[in-house]
Amino acid sequence: MKLNPQNIYDYVIIGGGFGGMCCAYILADEGYSVALVEKNIQYGGSLQIFSRDKFILDTGLHYIGGFDPGQNLNTIFHYLGIADKLKFHRMDENGYDIISFSDGRRFKHGMGYNNFIEQLIKYFPDEEKAIHSFCRKIQELCNHYPIYNLSDDLSENYLDVVVRGENAYEYIASLTENVELRNVLAGNNMLYAGVKEKTPLFVLALIFNSYICGSYKIVTGGAQLIRQFSQRLREKGVQKINRQKVISALFNDENKITAVKTDDGEIIQGRHFISTLHPSVTIDIFGKEKFYPAFVRRINSLENTTSTFIVQLTFKPYSFPYLNHNIYHYFNDDVWETINYTEENWPLGFYLSVPVPVKNKSFAESLTVMCYMRPEEVAPWSDTFNSTLHPNSRGEDYENFKKRKEETVIQKLETLYPGIRDAILHVYSSSPLTFRDYTNSVNGSIYGILKNSHSPLSTVINPRTKIPNLYLSGQNLIFHGVLGTSIGAIVTCFEFVNRKKLIEKIKSFSR
Numbered sequence: 001m002k003l004n005p006q007n008i009y010d011y012v013i014i015g016g017g018f019g020g021m022c023c024a025y026i027l028a029d030e031g032y033s034v035a036l037v038e039k040n041i042q043y044g045g046s047l048q049i050f051s052r053d054k055f056i057l058d059t060g061l062h063y064i065g066g067f068d069p070g071q072n073l074n075t076i077f078h079y080l081g082i083a084d085k086l087k088f089h090r091m092d093e094n095g096y097d098i099i100s101f102s103d104g105r106r107f108k109h110g111m112g113y114n115n116f117i118e119q120l121i122k123y124f125p126d127e128e129k130a131i132h133s134f135c136r137k138i139q140e141l142c143n144h145y146p147i148y149n150l151s152d153d154l155s156e157n158y159l160d161v162v163v164r165g166e167n168a169y170e171y172i173a174s175l176t177e178n179v180e181l182r183n184v185l186a187g188n189n190m191l192y193a194g195v196k197e198k199t200p201l202f203v204l205a206l207i208f209n210s211y212i213c214g215s216y217k218i219v220t221g222g223a224q225l226i227r228q229f230s231q232r233l234r235e236k237g238v239q240k241i242n243r244q245k246v247i248s249a250l251f252n253d254e255n256k257i258t259a260v261k262t263d264d265g266e267i268i269q270g271r272h273f274i275s276t277l278h279p280s281v282t283i284d285i286f287g288k289e290k291f292y293p294a295f296v297r298r299i300n301s302l303e304n305t306t307s308t309f310i311v312q313l314t315f316k317p318y319s320f321p322y323l324n325h326n327i328y329h330y331f332n333d334d335v336w337e338t339i340n341y342t343e344e345n346w347p348l349g350f351y352l353s354v355p356v357p358v359k360n361k362s363f364a365e366s367l368t369v370m371c372y373m374r375p376e377e378v379a380p381w382s383d384t385f386n387s388t389l390h391p392n393s394r395g396e397d398y399e400n401f402k403k404r405k406e407e408t409v410i411q412k413l414e415t416l417y418p419g420i421r422d423a424i425l426h427v428y429s430s431s432p433l434t435f436r437d438y439t440n441s442v443n444g445s446i447y448g449i450l451k452n453s454h455s456p457l458s459t460v461i462n463p464r465t466k467i468p469n470l471y472l473s474g475q476n477l478i479f480h481g482v483l484g485t486s487i488g489a490i491v492t493c494f495e496f497v498n499r500k501k502l503i504e505k506i507k508s509f510s511r
Protein backbone atom coordinates (compact mmCIF):
# COMPACT_ATOMS: atom_id res chain seq x y z
CA MET A 1 0.00 0.00 0.00
CA LYS A 2 1.45 3.35 -1.04
CA LEU A 3 0.22 5.85 1.57
CA ASN A 4 1.91 9.18 1.97
CA PRO A 5 2.80 10.31 5.51
CA GLN A 6 -0.42 12.21 6.19
CA ASN A 7 -2.66 9.51 4.82
CA ILE A 8 -3.75 11.74 1.96
CA TYR A 9 -4.22 9.85 -1.26
CA ASP A 10 -3.18 11.43 -4.53
CA TYR A 11 -6.47 10.22 -6.00
CA VAL A 12 -9.70 9.14 -4.35
CA ILE A 13 -11.99 7.36 -6.80
CA ILE A 14 -15.65 7.05 -5.94
CA GLY A 15 -17.36 3.93 -7.27
CA GLY A 16 -15.69 0.56 -7.68
CA GLY A 17 -17.38 -0.41 -10.96
CA PHE A 18 -15.35 -1.17 -14.07
CA GLY A 19 -14.91 2.58 -14.76
CA GLY A 20 -13.52 3.25 -11.28
CA MET A 21 -11.28 0.19 -11.42
CA CYS A 22 -9.82 1.33 -14.76
CA CYS A 23 -9.13 4.87 -13.45
CA ALA A 24 -7.52 3.35 -10.34
CA TYR A 25 -5.29 1.07 -12.41
CA ILE A 26 -4.13 3.81 -14.79
CA LEU A 27 -3.20 6.21 -11.98
CA ALA A 28 -1.60 3.58 -9.73
CA ASP A 29 0.42 2.36 -12.69
CA GLU A 30 1.73 5.93 -13.05
CA GLY A 31 2.98 5.72 -9.46
CA TYR A 32 0.26 7.64 -7.64
CA SER A 33 -1.38 6.57 -4.38
CA VAL A 34 -5.00 5.69 -5.07
CA ALA A 35 -8.02 4.84 -2.93
CA LEU A 36 -11.00 3.18 -4.60
CA VAL A 37 -14.15 3.64 -2.53
CA GLU A 38 -17.08 1.29 -3.07
CA LYS A 39 -20.39 1.15 -1.23
CA ASN A 40 -20.96 -2.57 -1.73
CA ILE A 41 -19.09 -5.61 -0.46
CA GLN A 42 -18.25 -6.61 -4.03
CA TYR A 43 -16.41 -4.50 -6.58
CA GLY A 44 -17.54 -4.48 -10.20
CA GLY A 45 -20.77 -2.42 -10.04
CA SER A 46 -22.93 -3.54 -12.96
CA LEU A 47 -20.55 -6.45 -13.52
CA GLN A 48 -21.27 -7.92 -10.09
CA ILE A 49 -22.12 -11.55 -9.85
CA PHE A 50 -24.31 -13.43 -7.42
CA SER A 51 -24.31 -17.04 -6.46
CA ARG A 52 -27.40 -19.13 -5.86
CA ASP A 53 -27.71 -22.87 -5.37
CA LYS A 54 -24.05 -23.44 -6.34
CA PHE A 55 -24.40 -21.45 -9.59
CA ILE A 56 -22.54 -18.22 -10.21
CA LEU A 57 -24.72 -15.83 -12.20
CA ASP A 58 -23.73 -12.63 -13.96
CA THR A 59 -25.73 -9.44 -13.92
CA GLY A 60 -24.19 -6.99 -16.37
CA LEU A 61 -21.65 -8.85 -18.45
CA HIS A 62 -22.70 -11.07 -21.32
CA TYR A 63 -20.21 -10.38 -24.08
CA ILE A 64 -17.47 -7.96 -24.95
CA GLY A 65 -16.52 -6.53 -28.33
CA GLY A 66 -13.35 -5.22 -29.95
CA PHE A 67 -11.48 -8.23 -28.67
CA ASP A 68 -9.85 -9.74 -31.74
CA PRO A 69 -6.03 -9.35 -31.65
CA GLY A 70 -5.02 -5.74 -32.30
CA GLN A 71 -8.50 -4.37 -31.54
CA ASN A 72 -9.11 -1.67 -28.92
CA LEU A 73 -10.44 -3.68 -25.96
CA ASN A 74 -7.96 -6.49 -26.53
CA THR A 75 -5.12 -3.96 -26.26
CA ILE A 76 -6.65 -2.31 -23.18
CA PHE A 77 -7.09 -5.67 -21.40
CA HIS A 78 -3.43 -6.49 -22.08
CA TYR A 79 -2.39 -3.09 -20.72
CA LEU A 80 -4.52 -3.71 -17.60
CA GLY A 81 -2.71 -7.02 -17.17
CA ILE A 82 -5.90 -9.08 -17.18
CA ALA A 83 -5.94 -10.48 -20.72
CA ASP A 84 -3.57 -13.37 -19.97
CA LYS A 85 -5.26 -14.18 -16.68
CA LEU A 86 -8.73 -14.71 -18.11
CA LYS A 87 -10.20 -17.26 -20.49
CA PHE A 88 -12.07 -15.87 -23.47
CA HIS A 89 -14.41 -17.67 -25.78
CA ARG A 90 -14.85 -16.36 -29.34
CA MET A 91 -18.47 -16.38 -30.39
CA ASP A 92 -19.90 -17.83 -33.63
CA GLU A 93 -17.98 -16.24 -36.49
CA ASN A 94 -20.94 -16.44 -38.87
CA GLY A 95 -23.54 -15.29 -36.38
CA TYR A 96 -22.43 -14.00 -33.00
CA ASP A 97 -25.81 -12.24 -32.74
CA ILE A 98 -29.02 -13.58 -34.22
CA ILE A 99 -31.95 -11.26 -34.78
CA SER A 100 -35.06 -13.38 -34.68
CA PHE A 101 -38.79 -12.75 -35.04
CA SER A 102 -41.74 -14.69 -33.70
CA ASP A 103 -42.76 -15.89 -37.18
CA GLY A 104 -39.48 -17.81 -37.40
CA ARG A 105 -37.38 -15.36 -39.47
CA ARG A 106 -33.75 -15.37 -38.26
CA PHE A 107 -30.86 -13.17 -39.42
CA LYS A 108 -27.24 -13.56 -38.47
CA HIS A 109 -24.69 -10.82 -37.73
CA GLY A 110 -21.31 -12.14 -38.84
CA MET A 111 -17.97 -11.18 -37.29
CA GLY A 112 -15.57 -9.11 -39.39
CA TYR A 113 -16.93 -6.56 -41.85
CA ASN A 114 -16.59 -8.76 -44.97
CA ASN A 115 -18.32 -11.59 -43.21
CA PHE A 116 -21.00 -9.28 -41.79
CA ILE A 117 -21.75 -8.05 -45.31
CA GLU A 118 -21.63 -11.58 -46.76
CA GLN A 119 -24.09 -12.94 -44.17
CA LEU A 120 -26.59 -10.14 -44.71
CA ILE A 121 -26.43 -10.26 -48.49
CA LYS A 122 -27.56 -13.90 -48.28
CA TYR A 123 -30.86 -12.66 -46.84
CA PHE A 124 -31.03 -9.39 -48.77
CA PRO A 125 -29.42 -9.95 -52.19
CA ASP A 126 -30.99 -6.74 -53.58
CA GLU A 127 -29.70 -4.59 -50.74
CA GLU A 128 -25.96 -4.90 -51.30
CA LYS A 129 -25.55 -1.15 -51.71
CA ALA A 130 -27.39 -0.31 -48.46
CA ILE A 131 -25.45 -2.94 -46.48
CA HIS A 132 -22.12 -1.67 -47.81
CA SER A 133 -23.07 1.95 -47.09
CA PHE A 134 -24.08 1.05 -43.53
CA CYS A 135 -20.74 -0.65 -42.83
CA ARG A 136 -18.75 2.18 -44.42
CA LYS A 137 -20.63 4.76 -42.36
CA ILE A 138 -20.12 2.94 -39.05
CA GLN A 139 -16.41 2.61 -39.70
CA GLU A 140 -16.15 6.23 -40.83
CA LEU A 141 -17.78 7.46 -37.60
CA CYS A 142 -15.51 5.27 -35.46
CA ASN A 143 -12.46 6.55 -37.35
CA HIS A 144 -13.43 10.10 -36.38
CA TYR A 145 -12.91 9.28 -32.73
CA PRO A 146 -9.19 9.00 -32.04
CA ILE A 147 -9.31 7.59 -28.48
CA TYR A 148 -11.65 4.83 -29.62
CA ASN A 149 -8.88 3.77 -31.97
CA LEU A 150 -6.25 4.34 -29.28
CA SER A 151 -4.81 7.23 -31.25
CA ASP A 152 -3.71 10.54 -29.79
CA ASP A 153 -4.35 12.41 -33.04
CA LEU A 154 -5.64 15.76 -31.80
CA SER A 155 -6.73 16.82 -35.28
CA GLU A 156 -9.82 14.62 -34.95
CA ASN A 157 -12.32 15.56 -32.29
CA TYR A 158 -14.94 13.15 -31.01
CA LEU A 159 -17.32 16.07 -30.55
CA ASP A 160 -17.44 16.59 -34.34
CA VAL A 161 -19.18 13.24 -34.61
CA VAL A 162 -21.48 14.04 -31.70
CA VAL A 163 -22.38 17.53 -32.95
CA ARG A 164 -23.43 16.21 -36.35
CA GLY A 165 -26.34 14.73 -34.41
CA GLU A 166 -27.35 12.10 -36.94
CA ASN A 167 -30.12 9.89 -35.66
CA ALA A 168 -29.61 6.12 -35.84
CA TYR A 169 -33.16 5.22 -36.88
CA GLU A 170 -33.40 8.00 -39.47
CA TYR A 171 -30.01 7.13 -40.94
CA ILE A 172 -30.92 3.44 -41.37
CA ALA A 173 -34.31 4.41 -42.84
CA SER A 174 -32.53 6.67 -45.36
CA LEU A 175 -30.48 3.70 -46.59
CA THR A 176 -33.26 1.40 -47.63
CA GLU A 177 -37.01 1.04 -48.07
CA ASN A 178 -36.67 -2.56 -46.95
CA VAL A 179 -38.25 -2.57 -43.49
CA GLU A 180 -36.94 -6.03 -42.69
CA LEU A 181 -33.35 -4.96 -43.32
CA ARG A 182 -33.88 -1.81 -41.25
CA ASN A 183 -34.97 -4.01 -38.35
CA VAL A 184 -32.05 -6.36 -38.77
CA LEU A 185 -29.54 -3.48 -38.72
CA ALA A 186 -31.09 -2.11 -35.53
CA GLY A 187 -32.00 -5.51 -34.11
CA ASN A 188 -29.32 -5.42 -31.41
CA ASN A 189 -30.49 -2.03 -30.13
CA MET A 190 -30.97 -3.38 -26.59
CA LEU A 191 -27.19 -3.10 -26.47
CA TYR A 192 -27.64 0.64 -26.17
CA ALA A 193 -31.30 0.80 -25.06
CA GLY A 194 -32.08 2.58 -28.33
CA VAL A 195 -34.93 5.05 -28.63
CA LYS A 196 -36.17 5.69 -32.18
CA GLU A 197 -36.48 9.47 -31.94
CA LYS A 198 -33.35 10.00 -29.86
CA THR A 199 -30.50 7.53 -30.19
CA PRO A 200 -27.64 9.11 -32.17
CA LEU A 201 -25.97 7.16 -34.93
CA PHE A 202 -22.56 7.53 -33.28
CA VAL A 203 -23.78 5.50 -30.25
CA LEU A 204 -24.87 2.67 -32.53
CA ALA A 205 -21.59 2.95 -34.47
CA LEU A 206 -19.19 2.81 -31.49
CA ILE A 207 -20.98 -0.19 -30.01
CA PHE A 208 -21.93 -2.15 -33.14
CA ASN A 209 -18.43 -1.74 -34.60
CA SER A 210 -16.81 -3.20 -31.49
CA TYR A 211 -18.90 -6.37 -31.66
CA ILE A 212 -18.31 -6.81 -35.40
CA CYS A 213 -14.59 -6.50 -34.57
CA GLY A 214 -14.47 -9.50 -32.27
CA SER A 215 -17.26 -10.71 -29.97
CA TYR A 216 -16.16 -12.83 -27.04
CA LYS A 217 -17.58 -14.22 -23.84
CA ILE A 218 -15.44 -14.35 -20.75
CA VAL A 219 -15.41 -17.86 -19.30
CA THR A 220 -17.00 -17.64 -15.83
CA GLY A 221 -17.93 -14.08 -16.79
CA GLY A 222 -17.86 -11.11 -14.46
CA ALA A 223 -16.66 -13.28 -11.56
CA GLN A 224 -13.27 -13.94 -13.10
CA LEU A 225 -12.97 -10.47 -14.59
CA ILE A 226 -13.51 -8.77 -11.23
CA ARG A 227 -11.35 -11.26 -9.32
CA GLN A 228 -8.39 -10.88 -11.68
CA PHE A 229 -8.75 -7.12 -11.99
CA SER A 230 -8.96 -6.77 -8.20
CA GLN A 231 -5.76 -8.80 -7.90
CA ARG A 232 -4.03 -6.47 -10.40
CA LEU A 233 -5.17 -3.42 -8.41
CA ARG A 234 -3.76 -4.97 -5.24
CA GLU A 235 -0.42 -5.58 -6.99
CA LYS A 236 -0.37 -1.90 -8.04
CA GLY A 237 -0.97 -0.81 -4.44
CA VAL A 238 -4.52 0.53 -4.88
CA GLN A 239 -6.21 0.85 -1.50
CA LYS A 240 -9.65 -0.69 -1.87
CA ILE A 241 -12.12 0.69 0.63
CA ASN A 242 -15.41 -1.20 0.34
CA ARG A 243 -18.65 -1.10 2.34
CA GLN A 244 -18.33 2.69 2.43
CA LYS A 245 -20.94 4.80 0.68
CA VAL A 246 -19.67 8.30 -0.04
CA ILE A 247 -22.34 10.74 1.14
CA SER A 248 -20.68 14.16 1.35
CA ALA A 249 -17.40 16.06 1.08
CA LEU A 250 -15.23 18.47 3.02
CA PHE A 251 -13.96 21.60 1.25
CA ASN A 252 -11.19 24.11 1.92
CA ASP A 253 -11.36 27.89 1.43
CA GLU A 254 -10.42 27.56 -2.23
CA ASN A 255 -13.51 25.43 -2.86
CA LYS A 256 -11.29 22.39 -3.26
CA ILE A 257 -12.35 19.07 -1.85
CA THR A 258 -10.07 17.86 0.94
CA ALA A 259 -11.89 14.64 1.82
CA VAL A 260 -15.01 12.63 1.25
CA LYS A 261 -17.17 11.36 4.07
CA THR A 262 -18.93 8.00 4.08
CA ASP A 263 -22.16 6.78 5.66
CA ASP A 264 -20.01 4.96 8.21
CA GLY A 265 -18.42 8.25 9.25
CA GLU A 266 -15.09 7.50 7.59
CA ILE A 267 -13.13 10.46 6.22
CA ILE A 268 -11.01 9.70 3.16
CA GLN A 269 -8.55 12.46 2.30
CA GLY A 270 -7.23 13.14 -1.16
CA ARG A 271 -5.71 15.69 -3.49
CA HIS A 272 -7.86 14.81 -6.49
CA PHE A 273 -11.25 13.12 -6.60
CA ILE A 274 -12.85 11.20 -9.46
CA SER A 275 -16.54 10.33 -9.33
CA THR A 276 -17.59 7.47 -11.59
CA LEU A 277 -21.20 7.81 -10.46
CA HIS A 278 -24.01 9.33 -12.49
CA PRO A 279 -23.41 13.12 -12.63
CA SER A 280 -26.72 13.85 -10.86
CA VAL A 281 -25.74 11.51 -8.01
CA THR A 282 -22.35 13.25 -7.93
CA ILE A 283 -24.06 16.66 -7.66
CA ASP A 284 -26.11 15.41 -4.70
CA ILE A 285 -23.00 14.18 -2.90
CA PHE A 286 -20.88 17.29 -3.37
CA GLY A 287 -23.72 19.83 -3.08
CA LYS A 288 -25.49 21.56 -5.95
CA GLU A 289 -24.29 24.99 -4.77
CA LYS A 290 -20.74 23.92 -5.69
CA PHE A 291 -21.56 23.57 -9.42
CA TYR A 292 -22.71 26.07 -12.06
CA PRO A 293 -26.53 26.35 -11.82
CA ALA A 294 -26.79 25.78 -15.60
CA PHE A 295 -24.82 22.53 -15.25
CA VAL A 296 -27.07 21.34 -12.42
CA ARG A 297 -30.19 22.21 -14.44
CA ARG A 298 -28.87 20.46 -17.55
CA ILE A 299 -27.80 17.30 -15.74
CA ASN A 300 -31.00 17.02 -13.74
CA SER A 301 -33.10 17.44 -16.86
CA LEU A 302 -31.36 14.68 -18.81
CA GLU A 303 -33.25 11.51 -19.56
CA ASN A 304 -31.70 8.19 -18.61
CA THR A 305 -31.81 4.90 -20.47
CA THR A 306 -34.66 2.70 -19.35
CA SER A 307 -34.30 -0.18 -16.90
CA THR A 308 -34.56 -3.90 -17.22
CA PHE A 309 -36.09 -7.06 -15.80
CA ILE A 310 -33.69 -9.95 -16.00
CA VAL A 311 -34.64 -13.59 -15.65
CA GLN A 312 -31.89 -16.10 -15.01
CA LEU A 313 -32.51 -19.78 -15.41
CA THR A 314 -30.30 -22.61 -14.26
CA PHE A 315 -30.65 -25.93 -16.04
CA LYS A 316 -30.75 -29.59 -15.13
CA PRO A 317 -27.60 -31.31 -16.43
CA TYR A 318 -27.49 -31.98 -20.19
CA SER A 319 -30.96 -30.57 -20.78
CA PHE A 320 -30.47 -27.40 -22.84
CA PRO A 321 -27.85 -26.89 -25.57
CA TYR A 322 -25.08 -24.33 -25.22
CA LEU A 323 -25.55 -21.42 -27.67
CA ASN A 324 -22.39 -19.67 -28.79
CA HIS A 325 -24.39 -16.67 -29.95
CA ASN A 326 -26.87 -14.21 -28.47
CA ILE A 327 -30.44 -13.96 -29.62
CA TYR A 328 -32.39 -10.74 -29.92
CA HIS A 329 -35.93 -12.02 -30.27
CA TYR A 330 -38.93 -9.88 -31.20
CA PHE A 331 -42.68 -10.41 -30.95
CA ASN A 332 -43.34 -7.20 -32.89
CA ASP A 333 -42.26 -6.03 -36.33
CA ASP A 334 -40.58 -2.77 -35.35
CA VAL A 335 -37.55 -3.45 -33.13
CA TRP A 336 -37.48 0.19 -31.96
CA GLU A 337 -40.98 -0.19 -30.47
CA THR A 338 -39.90 -2.94 -28.02
CA ILE A 339 -39.22 -0.28 -25.43
CA ASN A 340 -42.83 1.04 -25.72
CA TYR A 341 -44.50 -2.09 -24.40
CA THR A 342 -47.79 -2.09 -22.50
CA GLU A 343 -48.60 -4.21 -19.46
CA GLU A 344 -50.62 -6.54 -21.71
CA ASN A 345 -48.00 -7.12 -24.43
CA TRP A 346 -44.82 -7.12 -22.26
CA PRO A 347 -42.20 -8.10 -23.22
CA LEU A 348 -42.24 -7.18 -26.91
CA GLY A 349 -38.76 -8.62 -27.24
CA PHE A 350 -35.85 -9.93 -25.26
CA TYR A 351 -32.13 -10.48 -25.33
CA LEU A 352 -30.99 -14.00 -24.58
CA SER A 353 -27.47 -15.03 -23.68
CA VAL A 354 -25.93 -18.30 -22.50
CA PRO A 355 -22.74 -18.18 -20.41
CA VAL A 356 -19.93 -20.52 -21.44
CA PRO A 357 -20.51 -23.81 -19.58
CA VAL A 358 -17.77 -24.93 -17.22
CA LYS A 359 -18.44 -28.67 -17.10
CA ASN A 360 -19.65 -29.81 -20.52
CA LYS A 361 -19.06 -27.63 -23.56
CA SER A 362 -22.21 -28.78 -25.36
CA PHE A 363 -24.76 -28.07 -22.67
CA ALA A 364 -25.82 -24.82 -21.04
CA GLU A 365 -25.69 -24.51 -17.28
CA SER A 366 -27.64 -21.27 -17.16
CA LEU A 367 -29.29 -18.68 -19.40
CA THR A 368 -30.05 -14.97 -19.06
CA VAL A 369 -33.07 -13.24 -20.54
CA MET A 370 -33.12 -9.47 -20.45
CA CYS A 371 -36.32 -7.50 -21.11
CA TYR A 372 -36.95 -3.80 -20.93
CA MET A 373 -38.81 -2.64 -17.84
CA ARG A 374 -39.66 0.94 -16.98
CA PRO A 375 -39.00 1.95 -13.36
CA GLU A 376 -42.66 3.00 -12.92
CA GLU A 377 -43.59 -0.68 -12.84
CA VAL A 378 -41.83 -1.16 -9.53
CA ALA A 379 -42.88 2.23 -8.11
CA PRO A 380 -45.06 0.63 -5.38
CA TRP A 381 -41.88 -0.72 -3.79
CA SER A 382 -39.57 2.20 -4.51
CA ASP A 383 -39.27 3.05 -0.81
CA THR A 384 -37.68 -0.32 -0.08
CA PHE A 385 -33.95 -1.02 -0.22
CA ASN A 386 -32.25 -4.38 -0.58
CA SER A 387 -28.60 -5.28 -1.15
CA THR A 388 -26.18 -7.89 0.16
CA LEU A 389 -24.81 -5.37 2.65
CA HIS A 390 -28.27 -4.16 3.72
CA PRO A 391 -30.60 -7.12 3.16
CA ASN A 392 -34.29 -6.30 3.45
CA SER A 393 -37.45 -7.87 2.17
CA ARG A 394 -39.49 -5.78 -0.27
CA GLY A 395 -42.59 -7.70 0.78
CA GLU A 396 -44.83 -10.42 -0.54
CA ASP A 397 -46.50 -8.24 -3.20
CA TYR A 398 -43.14 -7.55 -4.77
CA GLU A 399 -42.20 -11.23 -4.77
CA ASN A 400 -45.55 -12.05 -6.40
CA PHE A 401 -44.97 -9.34 -9.00
CA LYS A 402 -41.58 -10.87 -9.82
CA LYS A 403 -43.04 -14.37 -10.00
CA ARG A 404 -45.74 -13.18 -12.44
CA LYS A 405 -43.15 -11.51 -14.64
CA GLU A 406 -40.86 -14.56 -14.53
CA GLU A 407 -43.76 -16.74 -15.65
CA THR A 408 -44.58 -14.40 -18.56
CA VAL A 409 -40.97 -14.50 -19.70
CA ILE A 410 -40.83 -18.30 -19.49
CA GLN A 411 -44.05 -18.57 -21.51
CA LYS A 412 -42.56 -16.30 -24.17
CA LEU A 413 -39.35 -18.33 -24.12
CA GLU A 414 -41.37 -21.48 -24.74
CA THR A 415 -42.54 -20.03 -28.05
CA LEU A 416 -38.89 -20.00 -29.10
CA TYR A 417 -37.79 -23.19 -27.31
CA PRO A 418 -40.77 -25.51 -26.77
CA GLY A 419 -40.02 -27.77 -23.82
CA ILE A 420 -37.51 -25.43 -22.17
CA ARG A 421 -39.60 -25.44 -18.99
CA ASP A 422 -38.73 -29.10 -18.40
CA ALA A 423 -35.02 -28.25 -18.46
CA ILE A 424 -35.25 -25.54 -15.79
CA LEU A 425 -33.80 -26.16 -12.36
CA HIS A 426 -34.19 -22.71 -10.74
CA VAL A 427 -35.49 -19.30 -11.73
CA TYR A 428 -34.12 -16.00 -10.38
CA SER A 429 -34.90 -12.46 -11.40
CA SER A 430 -33.78 -8.87 -10.89
CA SER A 431 -35.92 -5.78 -11.33
CA PRO A 432 -35.13 -2.08 -11.83
CA LEU A 433 -34.97 -1.83 -8.03
CA THR A 434 -32.20 -4.44 -7.90
CA PHE A 435 -30.06 -2.36 -10.30
CA ARG A 436 -30.90 0.85 -8.47
CA ASP A 437 -29.91 -0.54 -5.07
CA TYR A 438 -26.76 -2.37 -6.17
CA THR A 439 -25.27 0.32 -8.39
CA ASN A 440 -26.96 3.57 -7.28
CA SER A 441 -27.95 4.15 -10.90
CA VAL A 442 -30.82 6.60 -11.34
CA ASN A 443 -34.06 4.57 -11.21
CA GLY A 444 -32.13 1.43 -12.14
CA SER A 445 -31.22 2.84 -15.57
CA ILE A 446 -29.32 0.18 -17.54
CA TYR A 447 -26.66 2.33 -19.18
CA GLY A 448 -26.98 5.81 -17.63
CA ILE A 449 -27.63 8.99 -19.58
CA LEU A 450 -29.64 8.58 -22.79
CA LYS A 451 -27.79 10.30 -25.61
CA ASN A 452 -30.02 12.47 -27.79
CA SER A 453 -29.41 13.16 -31.47
CA HIS A 454 -31.66 16.25 -31.35
CA SER A 455 -29.71 18.02 -28.61
CA PRO A 456 -26.38 16.20 -28.95
CA LEU A 457 -24.24 18.53 -26.87
CA SER A 458 -26.58 18.46 -23.88
CA THR A 459 -25.63 14.82 -23.22
CA VAL A 460 -21.89 15.34 -23.54
CA ILE A 461 -20.22 15.13 -20.16
CA ASN A 462 -16.85 16.74 -19.59
CA PRO A 463 -14.46 15.07 -17.13
CA ARG A 464 -13.79 18.50 -15.52
CA THR A 465 -16.23 20.12 -13.11
CA LYS A 466 -16.45 23.56 -11.52
CA ILE A 467 -14.88 22.09 -8.39
CA PRO A 468 -11.17 22.39 -9.26
CA ASN A 469 -10.15 18.93 -8.02
CA LEU A 470 -13.28 16.91 -8.88
CA TYR A 471 -13.40 14.96 -12.15
CA LEU A 472 -15.98 12.65 -13.71
CA SER A 473 -15.66 9.27 -15.34
CA GLY A 474 -17.67 6.02 -15.68
CA GLN A 475 -20.28 4.99 -18.23
CA ASN A 476 -21.91 8.43 -18.42
CA LEU A 477 -18.79 10.15 -19.70
CA ILE A 478 -18.57 8.83 -23.25
CA PHE A 479 -20.42 5.59 -23.66
CA HIS A 480 -21.27 2.56 -21.58
CA GLY A 481 -20.07 -1.03 -21.57
CA VAL A 482 -16.73 -2.51 -20.64
CA LEU A 483 -15.20 -0.82 -23.67
CA GLY A 484 -16.96 2.51 -23.15
CA THR A 485 -16.02 2.81 -19.47
CA SER A 486 -12.39 1.84 -20.08
CA ILE A 487 -12.16 4.51 -22.81
CA GLY A 488 -13.88 6.95 -20.45
CA ALA A 489 -11.25 6.19 -17.80
CA ILE A 490 -8.44 6.88 -20.27
CA VAL A 491 -10.04 10.21 -21.24
CA THR A 492 -10.42 11.23 -17.58
CA CYS A 493 -6.82 10.29 -16.82
CA PHE A 494 -5.62 12.53 -19.69
CA GLU A 495 -6.30 15.30 -17.14
CA PHE A 496 -3.40 14.00 -15.04
CA VAL A 497 -1.15 11.96 -17.30
CA ASN A 498 0.56 13.01 -20.52
CA ARG A 499 -1.90 12.01 -23.23
CA LYS A 500 0.66 10.95 -25.80
CA LYS A 501 2.72 8.90 -23.35
CA LEU A 502 -0.32 7.14 -21.92
CA ILE A 503 -1.61 6.19 -25.36
CA GLU A 504 1.84 5.00 -26.41
CA LYS A 505 2.08 2.94 -23.25
CA ILE A 506 -1.33 1.34 -23.80
CA LYS A 507 -0.61 0.73 -27.49
CA SER A 508 2.64 -1.00 -26.66
CA PHE A 509 0.44 -3.82 -25.30
CA SER A 510 -1.23 -4.38 -28.68
CA ARG A 511 -0.99 -8.06 -29.71
Ligand SMILES: Cc1cc2nc3c(=O)[nH]c(=O)nc-3n(C[C@H](O)[C@H](O)[C@H](O)COP(=O)(O)OP(=O)(O)OC[C@H]3O[C@@H](n4cnc5c(N)ncnc54)[C@H](O)[C@@H]3O)c2cc1C
Pocket residue numbers: 014015016017018019020037038039040043044045046047059060061062063064065244245246247276277308310370435438439440441445446447473474475476480481482483485
Ligand atom coordinates in the same frame (compact mmCIF):
# COMPACT_ATOMS: atom_id res chain seq x y z
C1 LIG B 1 -28.10 -5.72 -17.37
C2 LIG B 1 -26.84 -5.18 -17.97
C3 LIG B 1 -26.17 -5.92 -18.93
C4 LIG B 1 -24.98 -5.43 -19.47
N1 LIG B 1 -24.28 -6.21 -20.36
C5 LIG B 1 -23.09 -5.78 -20.83
C6 LIG B 1 -22.30 -6.59 -21.67
O1 LIG B 1 -22.68 -7.71 -22.01
N2 LIG B 1 -21.10 -6.10 -22.12
C7 LIG B 1 -20.65 -4.87 -21.77
O2 LIG B 1 -19.55 -4.48 -22.20
N3 LIG B 1 -21.39 -4.06 -20.95
C8 LIG B 1 -22.58 -4.50 -20.47
N4 LIG B 1 -23.31 -3.70 -19.64
C9 LIG B 1 -22.85 -2.34 -19.36
C10 LIG B 1 -21.72 -2.32 -18.36
O3 LIG B 1 -21.93 -3.30 -17.38
C11 LIG B 1 -21.65 -0.93 -17.71
O4 LIG B 1 -21.69 0.08 -18.70
C12 LIG B 1 -20.39 -0.72 -16.90
O5 LIG B 1 -20.12 -1.84 -16.10
C13 LIG B 1 -20.58 0.53 -16.04
O6 LIG B 1 -19.44 0.74 -15.22
P1 LIG B 1 -19.33 2.04 -14.30
O7 LIG B 1 -18.12 1.87 -13.50
O8 LIG B 1 -19.48 3.25 -15.13
O9 LIG B 1 -20.63 2.04 -13.39
P2 LIG B 1 -21.21 0.96 -12.36
O10 LIG B 1 -20.91 -0.41 -12.82
O11 LIG B 1 -22.62 1.35 -12.13
O12 LIG B 1 -20.36 1.22 -11.06
C14 LIG B 1 -20.61 2.24 -10.15
C15 LIG B 1 -20.13 1.76 -8.80
O13 LIG B 1 -20.24 2.83 -7.87
C16 LIG B 1 -20.73 2.32 -6.64
N5 LIG B 1 -21.35 3.43 -5.92
C17 LIG B 1 -22.49 4.06 -6.24
N6 LIG B 1 -22.71 5.07 -5.38
C18 LIG B 1 -21.69 5.08 -4.51
C19 LIG B 1 -21.34 5.90 -3.40
N7 LIG B 1 -22.11 6.93 -3.03
N8 LIG B 1 -20.21 5.61 -2.71
C20 LIG B 1 -19.40 4.57 -3.08
N9 LIG B 1 -19.69 3.77 -4.13
C21 LIG B 1 -20.81 4.03 -4.83
C22 LIG B 1 -21.71 1.24 -7.07
O14 LIG B 1 -21.98 0.35 -6.02
C23 LIG B 1 -20.96 0.62 -8.24
O15 LIG B 1 -20.11 -0.41 -7.81
C24 LIG B 1 -24.49 -4.17 -19.07
C25 LIG B 1 -25.17 -3.43 -18.08
C26 LIG B 1 -26.33 -3.93 -17.54
C27 LIG B 1 -27.02 -3.15 -16.45
